[in-house]
Amino acid sequence: MFSVTQLCRIWRKSSFKTKKLTPTPLWRCRWCNCHTDRGNVSQQLNPEDRRNNQVTKRHKKQRTLCQPVLDHFDQQYSEELGDLWPYAREVLLDPQSWQYGIMLNRFTAVTGIAQILQAQGFSTLLPQTDVSVLHSNGPSITVLNSKYQEGKDTLSTLCISKGSPGDPHPQSDNSSFALGQDSQSEPALSFPPPSLQCYIHPSPLRFPSQAHRPGQLKQYYLLNAASLLPVLALQVKDGEKVLDLCSAPGGKALAIMQSASPALLCCNEPDLHRRDWLAKTLESFLPHSLKSRVIVSAQDGRSFGQSEAGLYDKVLVDAPCSNDRSWLYLCNSQQGEQRLKERAGLPSLQAQLLRSALLAVCPGGTVVYSTCTLSSFENFSVVETVLKDFPEAEAEDLWEEIAIPLSKYFTFSSNPGHGQTTQEPTLQTRDASVSFYRHRLGILVVPQPGKTWGPMFLARIRTRK
Numbered sequence: 179m180f181s182v183t184q185l186c187r188i189w190r191k192s193s194f195k196t197k198k199l200t201p202t203p204l205w206r207c208r209w210c211n212c213h214t215d216r217g218n219v220s221q222q223l224n225p226e227d228r229r230n231n232q233v234t235k236r237h238k239k240q241r242t243l244c245q246p247v248l249d250h251f252d253q254q255y256s257e258e259l260g261d262l263w264p265y266a267r268e269v270l271l272d273p274q275s276w277q278y279g280i281m282l283n284r285f286t287a288v289t290g291i292a293q294i295l296q297a298q299g300f301s302t303l304l305p306q307t308d309v310s311v312l313h314s315n316g317p318s319i320t321v322l323n324s325k326y327q328e329g330k331d332t333l334s335t336l337c338i339s340k341g342s343p344g345d346p347h348p349q350s351d352n353s354s355f356a357l358g359q360d361s362q363s364e365p366a367l368s369f370p371p372p373s374l375q376c377y378i379h380p381s382p383l384r385f386p387s388q389a390h391r392p393g394q395l396k397q398y399y400l401l402n403a404a405s406l407l408p409v410l411a412l413q414v415k416d417g418e419k420v421l422d423l424c425s426a427p428g429g430k431a432l433a434i435m436q437s438a439s440p441a442l443l444c445c446n447e448p449d450l451h452r453r454d455w456l457a458k459t460l461e462s463f464l465p466h467s468l469k470s471r472v473i474v475s476a477q478d479g480r481s482f483g484q485s486e487a488g489l490y491d492k493v494l495v496d497a498p499c500s501n502d503r504s505w506l507y508l509c510n511s512q513q514g515e516q517r518l519k520e521r522a523g524l525p526s527l528q529a530q531l532l533r534s535a536l537l538a539v540c541p542g543g544t545v546v547y548s549t550c551t552l553s554s555f556e557n558f559s560v561v562e563t564v565l566k567d568f569p570e571a572e573a574e575d576l577w578e579e580i581a582i583p584l585s586k587y588f589t590f591s592s593n594p595g596h597g598q599t600t601q602e603p604t605l606q607t608r609d610a611s612v613s614f615y616r617h618r619l620g621i622l623v624v625p626q627p628g629k630t631w632g633p634m635f636l637a638r639i640r641t642r643k
Contacts, residue, residue, distance in 0.1 A: 241273060241507040246514040248506060251552075258554050262591060262624050266552065266633075269625040270506055277630045278384045279303065279403030281429075282375040284436050285465045286397045292377070295385070300377040303403055303587060304410075372416070374437040378403050378587065380628065396462045401429050404588060404623040404634035408494060408548035411576055411638045414438040418491035423479045423535055426452035428459035430496055435464060435472070444490075446475045446482075480530040483537025492544050493535040497528045499549035499556050502633050525555050525563075532564045536571055542643035545571075547620070548636045557635040558619045565639070574638045577617040589626040592617050 248271075255263045269275055280295060282288040388396045409430055414420055416439045422431045425445035434443060445460065447453040457474050464472060477485075479495075500521045509517060528549070535545045549556050565573060581590040620637030 242510070243271070244506055244509045244511065244514040246511050246518060247509070250518055251502065251506075255552055259552065259591065259624060262589070262626070265626045266624050269627060269630045270502060273507075275382050275627070275630055276503075277378065277380075277382050277403070279401050279406070279631075280377045280385050281399045281401055281406070281433060281436065282377070283395060283397050283399065283432075283463050284371075284373055284375070285463070286395045288375070288397050291397050292375070295377045298379070298383070299381075300379045300383075303376040303378050303406070303584075304374060372436065372438050374406065374409070374433060376401075376403055376406055382630070390458060390462050395465065399429060399432055399463065402550075402631055402634070404631040405429055405550070406433050407580060407584075407588075407623065407634060408496060408546050408636045409433040409437060411580060411636050412492050412494055412544060412546045414440055414492055417441045419489065420444070421482075421486075421490045421493045421535070421538060422446065423482065423493060423495045423531060423538075424497060425474075426456040428456045430494060431456075431460065431472075432463050434494075435468070439471075440492075441471065443472045444475055445472065446477065446479060448476050448478055450476075480527075480534050483534035487537050488540045490539050490543060493539045493546075495531050495535045495545060495547045497531050497547065497549050497556075497560075498524065499528070499551040500524060500553060501550050502552055503550070521553075525560050528556055528560045529564050532560060533567065536564070536568050536639065536641065539641055541641055543641055545639045545641075546636060547639065548634065550633055551635070552622065552624065552633045557622060557637075561619050561637045561639070568639075568641075570642045571639050572642070573618040573620070574640055575617045576621050576636065576638055580636075581621050587629060588623045588631050589629050591622045591624050592620070 251270075252263075252267070255266070259266065280291075280300065282291060385398070385400065387400055388398070390396075412420075412434070414434050414437060418438070418440050419442040420434060420440045421444045422434065423446055425431050426447040426449070428445065431443060431445045434440065445456060447456050453474065453476055460472060460474065500517070505514075505517055528547075532545070532547050535547070539545050547561060551557070561573060565571060577590075577592060581588075581592070618637075620635055623632035623634040625632045
């Protein structure tokens with residue numbers, strides 16, 4: 179009988195060894211649904227390999243700090259977050275303290291993975307149901323240039339890449355990519371019940387990542403657990419039409435498919451490089467039999483509300499933003515100064531995307547707006563500005579629904595532009611009307627020592643029927 183550490187050592191060397199992958203054009207991406215119950219992991223591993231790898235704290239080479247960005251954050255966030263900022267700053271400046279979540283893929287065999295995680299001290303973030311193994315041996319499928327038709331000529335999908343906030347002019351691109359639009363019919367498959375399973379650990383341990391292997395679905399996805407909160411807020415139900423307006427790299431789209439079985443999930447990404455990344459992610463986690471339900475499109479999100487007005491039940495706007503974690507490190511001082519100049523234009527872009535989403539959703543539908551920045555100008559202020567233009571839409575309070583139940587794992591704030599000192603959500607407030615108004619505008623996950631998840635902002639808006 180081998181220890182968990184020994185098992186993970188082998189996985190990392192024999193099963194999850196990553197090699198450099200050459201980007202594959204979308205029209206050449208192949209899907210092969212090959213589900214095999216791997217049973218006890220220890221039965222597959224070489225004893226010699228078990229001595230060579232383990233689940234450990236992450237140790238990467240030292241990152242270079244971008245001082246102009248940090249100076250800007252110090253000035254802005256000390257005012258907006260008050261007493262929370264020094265602790266958030268401590269976390270952001272210590273990447274080795276960052277925690278990682280592990281979202282299991284319900285379309286594969288995950289029992290062995292779950293047992294290893296539990297033995298290693300990981301626990302589930304949400305209440306779970308049993309996950310069955312999906313067995314299927316369908317033919318491979320190709321990502322083709324196609325169009326989804328239902329009452330309208332084409333499904334025009336739009337968005338600006340989260341990685342590239344720059345171009346202010348919408349780019350015309352009418353191509354949509356369905357995951358395997360082939361003419362072959364396949365036998366009906368029994369899908370496992372929707373179950374969003376995410377495992378987290380109180381320490382900054384990271385499970386080894388799995389390499390992309392054509393013909394095999396990955397068993398889990400590594401992520402910042404706070405990124406699941408917008409999906410929880412969206413409350414997708416089986417049979418609904420859902421738009422992921424700014425979808426790349428695809429983690430939230432995967433979470434949607436873990437939590438429900440929508441009739442349609444349109445994953446939009448206009449940037450070619452990020453769209454390739456998105457397609458590869460979907461190919462790695464979703465089975466062939468979902469080919470008619472999950473499509474990848476390539477249009478500009480700002481005009482989506484005009485071309486597909488009222489088509490969707492739910493829309494997720496995970497907007498391009500000044501990603502605080504990456505901006506602190508992925509640039510030199512000159513690039514930092516340039517990014518800070520670009521940052522000033524982001525709220526306008528984000529508001530355009532949110533307006534487009536509100537037009538694309540049907541009466542009574544739901545839009546969730548999210549970012550991965552602490553900036554109130556890109557979060558609360560954007561929601562407040564757009565709501566003034568949509569009297570028929572109303573923001574909903576997420577404090578009691580999400581913040582309070584999950585306060586054990588996350589530190590929440592809902593006090594934009596004012597010093598925040600309370601780190602634990604409570605039902606009691608000194609000014610109930612002001613508190614409710616701020617809660618309606620959204621909630622913010624602030625990284626703190628021991629709870630390093632975030633930044634993540636989310637707000638939910640519902641249109642009236």
